[in-house]
Amino acid sequence: METKETQNGILEGVIWKQLLLFFFPILIGTFFQQLYNTVDTVIVGQFAGKEALSSVGGSSSQIINMVVGFFTGLTAGGTVLISQAYGASHKQRLEEALHTSYAFGIIGGIGFGILGVVAAPFILEWMNTPAELMDMSVLYIRIYFSGLVFVFLYNMGAAILRAIGDSKRPLYYLVVCCIVNIILDLLLVLYFDLGVLGVAAATLVSQAISAGLVTWALMYRVDCMMLSIRKIRIHREVLTSMLQIGFPSGLQASMYSISNMIVQAALNLLGVDTMAAWTAYGKIDSVFWMINSSFGIALTTFVGQNFGAGKWDRVKKGTRVCLGMAVGTAIGLTVILMMAGRFLLGIFTGDAAVVEIGLTMMRHIAPAFVMFVFIEIFSGSLRAQGYTFVTTLISVLGVCVYRIIWVSFITPGRGLVWIVACYPVSWVVCAVLVSAYYFYKQKRIVKRMEVMNGSQG
Secondary structure (H helix, E strand, O other), X not given: OHHHHHHHXXXXXXXXXXXXXXXXXXXXXXXXXXXXXXXXXXXXXXXXXXXXXXXXXXXXXXXXXXXXXXXXXXXXXXXXXXXXXXXXXXXXXXXXXXXXXXXXXXXXXXXXHHHXXXXXXXXXXXXXXXXXXXXHHHHHHHHXXXXXXXXXHHHHHHHHHHHOOOOHHHHHHHHHHHXXXXXHHHHHHHHOOOOHHHHHHHHHHHHHHHHHHHHHHHHHOOOOOOOOHHHOOXXXXXXXXXXXXXXXXXXXXXXXXXXXHHHHHHHHOOOHHXXXXXXXXXXXXXXXXXXXXXXXXXXXXXXXXXXXXXXXXXXXXXXXXXXXXXXXXHHHHHHHHHHHHHHHHHHHOOXXXXXXXXXXXXXXXXXXXXXXXXXXXXXXXXXXXXXXXXXXXXXXXXXXXXXXXXXXXXXXXXXXXXXXXXXXXXXXXXXXXXXXXXXXXXXXXXXXXXXXXXXXX
């Protein structure tokens, strides 16, 4: 009956409490996901050498992030349908969305996995991977992609559980797999001296365990629906709706990766100190993105269920409440960074020149964090209501394409400040456009619902 209580809470409970009860497990889970990846790089870097570290965290990481990010965006379509069906107590729609999502995860995992295994050397060569790193990089990617179906199934299964209000089980499973991964990393790299092969094998095994745990939960531990292996198949109508909602999010994630790679390339031209400062700043910067994305995921589930249940007032109020909490958090985090920036950067490097460059980056980017909150929250609310195309178009053009144009034509020869300025400027532009579209769309939705209610009366 735990699931039913969670449902009643989301549909009836105090809004800010329900958002926070959902937010914190997601945030902690994201932290463990970061820890999961960080431990891999620390262990291989400390005990297998810089070549092994570069093979795991360089071009290989960029390729993996691109593929997994794209699929994670696609899963948004399935989770929105599931949260809406759950809120509306539409059992048949819920079952169809569940089994279609799983079939899509299996097909996507196998398809992208085969593609990654075959294309790994060609993609790495295209990315100008140094010859001395090619063998280890190809090995790591091929092992990772051979188990990509496990990554897809865990991400899909965890997203489904969150869509029905269960954010705790995905967290528990992630913690278990993080511990398994650390133990296997230490065993295979330190004791058996397998280097990149050991890290890749440890990742594959831990991901298989996480996929198994989340699948088991959906088969036996969820009251409102039950995953059946025999029923896993594609329902064409459901898949079409999933892709209409999810493809824009997947495209957006891919474009973000591409634009960030181009900005990185521009910063690399400024030398080792700038590269080191950007790396250190990125570790600090990631705290904001973990918090911000966790608010977005929490709101998407909250709005999706209440929208499906026809509770329009809670949809609007939930969006406002979540926006207020996210804005307050962003402002507080910015103040902390402005006051403790030198100390925080000093954790990663003792080089004074690198710290100063990092402070310059922080002072020009961090104050604009609050603007991105509007993009995340309003886009998340609209996504949960089934509207993704316009917000994705704004993000792709206003953030991704804009950054590419900025870095390619405006910043050459102008230095660091001009390069990093593309972040706050693009966030301000997109925040204004997304906010304007959100309020425009809400008025249209209200009018449509009034007409529907009137016709029913």
